[in-house]
Amino acid sequence: MARVQQPIGFDVGAVAEVEESVERPLRGELARLPWTSFVIIVVLVLVAILAPIVAPYSPTEQSLPDKLLPPAWQEGGSAKHLLGTDPLGRDVLSRLVYGARVSLTVAACALLAGGGIGLAVGILAGYVGGRLDGFLMRVVDATLTFPTILIALLLTVSLGAGLRTIVIAITLIIWARFARVVRGEVLGVKARDFIALARVHGCSHARIMAVHILPNVTNTFMVLLTLHIGFVVIVEASLSFLGAGIPPPTPSWGQMVADGRSHIASAWWLSVVPGAAIMLVVLAFNLFGDWLRDWLDPRLRQL
């Protein structure tokens, strides 16, 4: 799909037309809101916040007599442990509930940090242009072509596993994606007349970036944030799976899948259930992000 060019020159009609087609009314869009995804996301967030109330047991409490119980609907399962128990007799449902907390906390921190850095770099590169732009975009290119997950693994070994490490690691992986898209948007905004007017009025460059550029890339930024939640959840799960996530006994979904791997023949639910949870959540966030993009910023379609 061709990218719609930002209007240049004093053609007010053209500006109005573009604005109109970009900002569509909320009511029509609400009808197309992916309700299933929306409900899944709301439930997930509530469950994560209210984990101590929702979870039937403690996620770390062991009970060896109850080990490896199958889920309730299978033969031998009981209603006491809806999703069964693991080899240490811990309730899988409770661990899943607390795992949602870990996933969302990591996603939120990493997106704020990585997205924030990307936003700042993108605005700076796009607005200042010239050599700085050339340099920053080289760094972005290098980051994007390089398998950054390797650096993430290296960080874990040198800094030690933990929330801080995994957030730094994911920040390193995602910032460049934000920077590149934001820069492109800024280039379009920069060419518009109100920026030149602000300059004539005596605004400093810093003020223009903060007051005039930033609000104009906010929509794009929000869409990017939403579209990346799923990605970050998967990266977090992969790192946890590889033993580079939040260390045990704190439950995380990726680590639950990894732990269940050696019991796959006798206790399939240990791996399958948390994996299905990851898939469902990522799917919900991605579909929701697609909708938000179509509503707020359809020009980003190609992403």
Add this chain to the structure above:
Amino acid sequence: MQRYVVRRLLQSVLVLVVLALVVFALARVTGNPADLLVPEDATPEDRANFLRVLGLDRPMHEQLVVFLRGALHGDLGQSIRYRKPAVELFFERLPNTLTLVPLALVGALVLAIPLGVLAAVHRGTIIDRASSALAVLGIATPSFWLGIVLIYVFSIKLGWLPSARMGGPAHYVLPTISLGAFLVAGMMRLVRSSVLEVLDSEFVKLARIKGLSQTVVIWKHCLRNALIPVVTLFGVFFALLVTGAIVTETVFAWPGVGRLTYEAVIFRDYPLLQAIILLKAVIVLGVNLGVDILYAYLDPRVRYA
């Protein structure tokens, strides 16, 4: 052309140097490098000995020189776990990964290209929607989990295929699927959008006006041009597979470089991990460079971009 090659080469070397500095700095900034580079069970004398041999008792700038000189001579230190040179370990395992990655890449292409073309040609129909649903699902599926589910279904329940380690052709089936699967989704979308773009171009309309059949127009005129973005991204796909292999090889106990990476993380084997990262970077950057040069040769517009 020469200028382009030289510029791209310098860029790659620069990335590599920066990476080497990061690897060097990470071990030192974050505390005592001795904890990371020397085995935990070493006696105090061993430890002092290690520090001297590794040059960790010298000032920082000298350490850097020692590190870089070693790296240039192919010496990236000893693996703590295996007590062998890390570089040697890497090259022992590399062939096993290099049999898996191309298979997954070819498999993904064979599946993604026809699906992408079909989706584009039948735009908006049930075929398009089904394939885009497949893509959305593919992107949301964690590949480590897919591998485990495949093992559960095809090895444990049905007993059709082996679940772990290397062996005959049957051993390749599940790892290839689980490694290639996540590429298919992205590739299919790429092929679809680029076919749609080419379908709209003048020469395709001309081919139609000339009276060529739909099949010839699509699979010959259109596909050739639509595949350009796929070729451009070949380096990126390769890098993704190298990363993906860490997870896949871990799930399938495949004795390749990916599995070695996992072991290095699990056993906190810093020297081994730093060697793996630098060597993988050389390979990924090398492939990227090769693809870019080939591409610039084929399409002169790239050189002046």
